Amino acid sequence: MPQPSVTEAAMRSFSQASDPRLGQVMALLVKHLHAFVAESRLTKEEWLRGLEFLTQSAAITDTERNEFSLLSDILGISSMVDVVSQPEGGTASSVLGPFHNHDSVLRPNGVDLSGDQPGQKTWLHGRVLDGQGRPIAHAEIDFWQNADNGLYPAQDPAQDPQNLRCKIRCDADGSYNLLTLRPHPYTVPTDGPVGALLAASGRNVWRPAHFHVIVSAPGYVGLVTELFPADSAYLDNDTVFGVRDGLIVPLQPSHNPKVAARFGIPTPFLEVNFDFHLVPQA
Ligand SMILES: [Fe+2]
Structure with missing residues (x-):
């Protein structure tokens, strides 16, 4: 043997x-x-084919695009790493994805990111809390999402590079809020060897709509997560397996006149109320 x-x-x-x-x-x-x-x-033929797949993945990988990262995502490995590194008791984490940008600008809490671009106005608000439900003062939120055409600024030269993303600092009572747009489902890149694998496997290439959020505060484990509108397509078929219990949020019509007046928008607009729970560092 x-x-x-x-x-x-x-x-x-x-x-x-x-x-x-x-x-x-x-x-x-x-x-x-x-x-x-x-x-x-x-078989030897299958092994050689696997090597060829990795060679093709290396050839298409550069500083802007990483086919191996995508491969990890569609195999569910990125999500498994999330799951096994998740601390007990906090909001579920989810995948970072390829469109996070470290140079998002710090904007005032309550910023309007939507401006006059097309899309459904969506008021996202809530608090950042610890495991006992106590507010965490002045936590930082790093936020990004795609535009009404389904594209991130990195994919769309027509968008300002800072479009629909920002950092904000929560208030002393842990509260945060911003005005944004309904996000949309999008496909992972399909023009490389991973796309060919997905096609050959008859796999869905779409991700459900989501907001990306990173929440950080001194003394607490940083949270990288996503919020998924409850009415989005592909919630049960995310091609990178990022959807978790507790991260699916209703986008509810709101007639709140104070919020409408503050942002100068008509009612109804959409509202998401979500509290993030952080876990203390060991
Ligand atoms: Fe995304």
């Missing part, structure tokens, strides 16, 4: 890694990849 000894030898070959965690992770990776080869009875 040469196979177990190949696996054992390959696992043992990492036992002298200078970083013990590297040795542990590589040994486990070898163990499970070998088990996959054995269980699937992978």
Whole structure:
């Protein structure tokens, strides 16, 4: 039985890694990849095809686009990493996605991001709280989403690079609010080897509509998450498996005259009320 000894030898070959965690992770990776080869009875042709797939993925990858990151997403690995690193007791995390930008501008709490562009006005508000429901003062929210045409600024030269994204600092009572637009479903990039794999597998290439949010506050574990409008398509078929319990939010019509007057918008507008819960750092 040469196979177990190949696996054992390959696992043992990492036992002298200078970083013990590297040795542990590589040994486990070898163990499970070998088990996959054995269980699937992978043929040489299939193995070569897999290598060719990785070569094509490398060829299309550059600083603007990472096909391996997309591969991780559509295999559900990115979401599994989220799940296993999620601390107990806080709002569920979700995938970061490829369109986060570190240089979003700090805007006042209560900013209107929607301006005069097309789309359904949506008032997003709530509080940032700890595990006991107590407000966390002055937490920072980093927010981004796609426009009414389904595109992010990075995909659409017609949009200002800062369109529909911002950072805001919550008030002392943990409250935040901003005026934005209803987000829309969009497809992952389909023009590379991952797209070909999705097509060959008969897989959906769409993500449900979502707001992206990162919440951070000193002394608390940072939260990277998404909020999904409850009436969006693809909630039960997200191609990167990012939808979690507790992150699906109703977009409800509101006739609140004070909010309408403050933003100078007609009623009804859409409203999302969502509280984020952060977990203290260990
Ligand atoms: Fe997104």
